[in-house]
Amino acid sequence: DAGVIQSPRHEVTEMGQEVTLRCKPISGHNSLFWYRQTMMRGLELLIYFNNNVPIDDSGMPEDRFSAKMPNASFSTLKIQPSEPRDSAVYFCASRRNKNIQYFGAGTRLSVL
Amino acid sequence: GIQVEQSPPDLILQEGANSTLRCNFSDSVNNLQWFHQNPWGQLINLFYIPSGTKQNGRLSATTVATERYSLLYISSSQTTDSGVYFCAVPMDTGRRALTFGSGTRLQVQP
Numbered sequence: 001d002a003g004v005i006q007s008p009r010h011e012v013t014e015m016g017q018e019v020t021l022r023c024k025p026i027s028g029h030n031s032l033f034w035y036r037q038t039m040m041r042g043l044e045l046l047i048y049f050n051n052n053v054p055i056d057d058s059g060m061p062e063d064r065f066s067a068k069m070p071n072a073s074f075s076t077l078k079i080q081p082s083e084p085r086d087s088a089v090y091f092c093a094s095r096r097n098k099n100i101q102y103f104g105a106g107t108r109l110s111v112l
Numbered sequence: 113g114i115q116v117e118q119s120p121p122d123l124i125l126q127e128g129a130n131s132t133l134r135c136n137f138s139d140s141v142n143n144l145q146w147f148h149q150n151p152w153g154q155l156i157n158l159f160y161i162p163s164g165t166k167q168n169g170r171l172s173a174t175t176v177a178t179e180r181y182s183l184l185y186i187s188s189s190q191t192t193d194s195g196v197y198f199c200a201v202p203m204d205t206g207r208r209a210l211t212f213g214s215g216t217r218l219q220v221q222p
Contacts, residue, residue, distance in 0.1 A: 031208055033208075033209055033210075035210075042212055042214055042215070043198065043200075043212040044211075044212075045203065045209040045210070045211070048208060048209050050208070055208075056207065056209060059209075089153060091155065095208070099142070099143040099145075099160065099162075099208075100145065100157065100160045101145065101200075101210060102157060103147075103154075103155040103157075105153070105154050106153055106154070106155075108153070
């Protein structure tokens with residue numbers, strides 16, 4: 001199994017630009033999670049989907065962030081417009097009905 | 113939500129030494145995972161251990177659910193064990209997303 005695949009691995013952009021992060025969950029997994037890791041706040045949930053439906057978006061910081069899961073094998077996290085405080089590592093994770101979450105390698109975002 | 117505390121925050125060991133990392137959580141949980149974040153930033157699953165004891169090579173973990181803590185044991189540490197170790201539990205009863213402790217940063221010196 002290829003594991004959870006995230007792209008790009010690194011993204012450098014300028015303030016105000018749109019950023020799109022991508023995630024392919026493990027085949028057969030029905031829940032997908034987006035987390036963000038910063039020095040100040042550690043690892044925190046942004047949003048999660050179950051069977052492609054957003055269930056809990058309480059961690060999405062503001063309207064500049066949006067996430068979609070158009071099908072079981074693909075999800076995007078979009079930031080528009082991006083700000084320097086969005087700089088972080090963004091992780092995608094997936095799980096099947098059992099409780100183990102598996103994490104992708106992360107996308108390191110730098111907003112200048 | 114459920115709170116997670118990890119100790120110690122930092123640990124420096126000589127290669128070959130043993131260590132114990134602790135994770136306390138504030139409420140009953142049906143899910144607990146230990147992760148290792150390596151120096152390249154990857155989060156690697158170590159254990160899924162809501163209760164009981166498991167072993168995987170030089171690593172083992174014990175969760176005492178009734179007393180709301182889990183322990184991760186590392187024996188005969190190697191430099192490749194360096195990184196940050198996280199404990200994670202569900203954010204709240206019935207929620208699938210995880211809340212993470214602040215981690216234990218381990219440095220194993222040759």
